[in-house]
Amino acid sequence: MSESRIKPAPLAYQNERFLGSPDGRILRILSEYSEPLSRFRREQIQDTVVFFGSARFHSRSDAEGILGEAHRKGSGDLDAHRKQAAAKVEMARYYEDARRLAHLLTRWSIQIPARRRRFVVTTGGGPGIMEAANLGAHEAGGKTIGLNINLPFEQNPNPYITPALNFEFHYFFMRKFWFAYLAKALVIFPGGFGTLDELFEILTLAQTQKLAKKILVVIYGSEYWNRVINFQTMVDAGTISASDLDLFRMVDSPEEGFEFLRDGLTKHHLGAEQPKRADEAAPAPEIAKTNP
Secondary structure, three states: OOOOOOOOOOOHHHOHHHHOOHHHHHHHHHHHHHHHHHHHHHOOEOOEEEEEOOOOOOOHHHHHHHHHHHHHHOOOOOOHHHHHHHHHHHHHHHHHHHHHHHHHHHHHHOOOOOOOEOOEEEEOOOOOHHHHHHHHHHHOOOOOEEEEEOOOOOOOOOOOOOHHHEEEEOOHHHHHHHHHHOEEEEEEOOOOHHHHHHHHHHHHHHHOOOOOOOOEEEEEOHHHHHHHOOHHHHHHHOOOOHHHHHHOEEEOOHHHHHHHHHHHHHHHHOOOOOOOOOOOOOOOOOOOOOOO
8 A cells, every 4th residue: 555645845935824924024024125126126226206295185176076076065164075175175286286396307307317217206106195296207208116005994006106116015114115215305295194204204314314325305385384393493492403404495386396306416416426336236225324
């Protein structure tokens, strides 16, 4: 009688039960580093400009449609639904401004003579300001990146992301790493908790001199941000230095934002030719001055 043969065990890296377990977490984390790195190399992305802002804003045409529908169904001037719809129309200007700024930046950047793509517009990949920036870059004829996140409530990638540069992350900290890793500038539009988190993380790294490169920070919309954050109060209280206000620039128009970005990116990242390295084809780890 012949002995029954035992089926071969799956290879460790093909064992889905292991990969999804707590013991496989380190491999999942490494995958969210290595897989995007591979794609950025393949797509010849050298660096990025990252747009942050609310996912809840709409284009002007969509917001006006929502307001029109609210007026048809509303029960009076103080109807909460109508007030919310009117606020959407008011905030739609930021969607249109993000679209315009991303368009101006991309139209300029694709004309830069370089072996790799420079200052590629990057967002969190979802709706609102993210969609607006991806749309503006797409309309200008450039590649554009979306770094989406898997959430309990669905956030689908917007349709204007370059398909080969559409990413989905499980870990917030790996997504935030990729926001900063290639960034040469951040543009912060009005937003909520997530936008504040992303703004202050970069400002903290810059303030504590943990960045090995110059990252320009543009805060867009003084009317909104001056009501949300009183930076001067922080200076007066001594919690930040007056010089810390130089870590960012507040702007109020796409043209003003573009001029600041163009001049700063040219000065700090396009000025002198850098010596070529053996690993030039790959993005360089530039976030920390020293490795942990």
